[in-house]
Amino acid sequence: MxxxxxxxxxxxxxxxxxxxxxxxxxxxxxxxxxxxxxxxxxxxxxxxxxxxxxxxxxxxxxxxxxxxxxxxxxxxxxxxxxxxxxxxxxxxxxxxxxxxxxxxxxxxxxxxxxxxxxxxxxxxxxxxxxxxxxxxxxxxxxxxxxxxxxxxxxxxxxxxxxxxxxxxxxxxxxxxxxxxxxxxxxxxxxxxxxxxxxxxxxxxxxxxxxxxxxxxxxxxxxxxxxxxxxxxxxxxxxxxxxxxxxxxxxxxxxxxxxxxxxxxxxxxxxxxxxxxxxGDQSVCFAKAVSVGVGDQTQNFTAKIVNHGKHSNGIILQHGVMKDQASAIFHGIGKIERGGTKANAEQESRVLMLNKDARGDANPILLIDEDDVTAGHAASVGRVDPVQLYYLMSRGISKQEAERLVIHGFLAPVVNEIPIENVREQLTDVIEGKVY
Structure with missing residues (x-):
């Protein structure tokens, strides 16, 4: 620097x-x-x-x-x-x-x-x-x-x-x-x-x-x-x-x-x-959505560290990449020794709208205790043509069908924003970036 x-x-x-x-x-x-x-x-x-x-x-x-x-x-x-x-x-x-x-x-x-x-x-x-x-x-x-x-x-x-x-x-x-x-x-x-x-x-x-x-x-x-x-x-x-x-x-x-x-x-x-x-019985739900456009580069890390017994950490990350944008989604669940009965779950999914867009879902589980539960899911791909075909077969245009799929993909986080005006703002921002 x-x-x-x-x-x-x-x-x-x-x-x-x-x-x-x-x-x-x-x-x-x-x-x-x-x-x-x-x-x-x-x-x-x-x-x-x-x-x-x-x-x-x-x-x-x-x-x-x-x-x-x-x-x-x-x-x-x-x-x-x-x-x-x-x-x-x-x-x-x-x-x-x-x-x-x-x-x-x-x-x-x-x-x-x-x-x-x-x-x-x-x-x-x-x-x-x-x-x-x-x-x-x-x-x-x-x-x-x-x-x-x-x-x-x-x-x-x-x-x-x-x-x-x-x-x-x-x-x-x-x-x-x-x-x-x-x-x-x-x-x-x-x-x-x-x-x-x-x-x-x-x-x-x-x-x-x-x-x-x-x-x-x-x-x-x-x-x-x-x-x-x-x-x-x-x-x-x-x-x-x-x-x-x-x-x-x-x-x-x-x-x-x-x-x-x-x-x-x-x-x-x-x-x-x-x-x-x-603390014991502590809970974290970490939900995030991202939309990348142009030539921007983004690096996202969501990490939950379970120290307490019976603690519960859940990560959900969904991203949509467009144009030449690229993003990496790191999901890290870590259970420390002593965190018995703890739970670490994560899901990271990336949807790419263009052939030059890039997405990477990087799931990591670090477990230092035996009596626990943990799991992860990750996917990177294009808009599902079967979903598009289903919607278009009911008279919806391809653009509108793609729009519905994307909003459904991001809805698990958008719907969690507790102020209606802010939730509408986030929806408007998504619309502006994707279309």
Whole structure:
């Protein structure tokens, strides 16, 4: 990686940036330590994908966008994924990493729920944010991209649900990248204490196409004993954005983490979704869909590590590749010694729409315990001509028949998105990429 990056983002820059945001001392100190580490650490090496020529250095770190006054000023790409007529909602909107709108009903605030942008949370709840920021789920020193993230994080949200609190309505965060040069070093923390429940949905939306920039995103999801977190996302970065998406989960005893990820970026992407089932009877359902177009290259890893007894990890990945796009889907189920009666299941399937499209499903099971169950399924192929013939024999055109097959192929994840407007957005994105 070019040394020019570290000439620009050095200790002087970090100190100035931290002071401008009135950050607590622990965060400034971590930034300084991380930028030193970043110079010494190697880049990640995703299996079967070379990223040495990918852009991780051309970007702007700060934006000077003006604040918006009302929802009427939102573009259609943002406005259509929120319920603008709702009186109160659990919603944060970041425009170019600046908090433009933040709302949480008083009833939830009175119960101790925290939902705000990351910088506000770091200022108002410094000890709580420090407890969870890159401690339990993601480490700063894993590789150069995690260290750069810790040094340059410029936005994100913090969601904290206290013990025994159940949030009925979904909590939504929108990360709107309007500035064409701005990099998103975005950090999301979701914590559900014992017996708590929450559904969190996020949207990454770019309003530009060609300019080269970077998205370095880390999400840390912590479900304490008997807690449940449902996490939905629609990623839709533009063609010029190189994306590193790192989502990690940690589940305690009897806890559940559910992932429903719509991975719809138009640029080159590395995506890791890793969950550690630490507690007995803990559960993770990791579902993801992806659509690749143009000449983009994508590398997806879904991994569940069973530590606890009777823990249950299920992975489902479906991808559709078009044009000259290529993608590799790694499904990794690992059962650690001591995880007796654990279950690890996975399914990865790739549908290719063109002769030049490429897909690879790579199932891996790593079992260090005897008394367990595990299984995997993987397939790569074209649209089934028998299905097309059946539909066309009932008067449906070939294009519409192919469309129905693709939507049915992706439906297991699309239908899991809990907010109707976001679910419709994901469907629209799929339509736009495939046709």
């Amino acid at each position: 070019s040394t020019e990056l570290f000439d620009t983002f050095n200790t002087d820059y970090i100190n100035t940036y931290s002071e401008q945001h009135n950050e607590p001392e622990w965060l400034r100190a971590q930034r300084l330590k991380a930028i030193e580490l970043a110079e010494t650490l190697e880049m990640p090496k995703p299996d079967k994908t070379k990223i040495t020529r990918w852009n991780f250095t051309k970007f702007s770190h700060q934006s000077t966008s003006e604040p918006i006054d009302s929802f009427d000023q939102l573009p259609d790409s943002v406005g259509k994924v929120i319920d603008q007529g709702k009186a109160e909602q659990n919603l944060v909107i970041l425009r170019n990493q600046e908090n433009q709108f933040s709302e949480l009903p008083k009833e939830l605030k009175d119960k101790g729920v925290i939902f705000t942008d990351l910088f506000t949370a770091a200022n108002e709840y410094p000890e709580l944010v420090e407890k969870y920021f890159m401690t339990d789920a993601v480490s700063v020193d894993e590789h150069r991209l995690t260290a750069l993230h810790a040094a340059l994080v410029n936005g994100g949200v913090f969601l904290y649900v206290p013990k025994n609190v159940v949030i009925e309505e979904p909590v939504q965060a929108i990360f709107w990248q309007e500035d064409k040069d701005l990099a998103l070093f975005n950090h999301v923390i979701v914590v559900a204490e014992e017996n708590a429940q929450v559904t969190f949905v996020e949207n990454y939306i770019s309003d530009h196409e060609e300019t080269e920039t970077v998205a370095n995103v880390i999400s840390e999801v912590i479900a304490k004993d008997n807690a449940k977190i449902s996490y939905g996302s629609v990623d839709h970065f533009a063609y010029g954005t190189t994306a590193y998406m790192n989502r990690r989960g940690v589940a305690g005893r009897d806890a559940t983490i559910e992932w429903a990820l719509g991975q719809m970026n138009n640029g080159n992407t590395i995506s890791e979704n890793i969950t550690h089932l630490l």
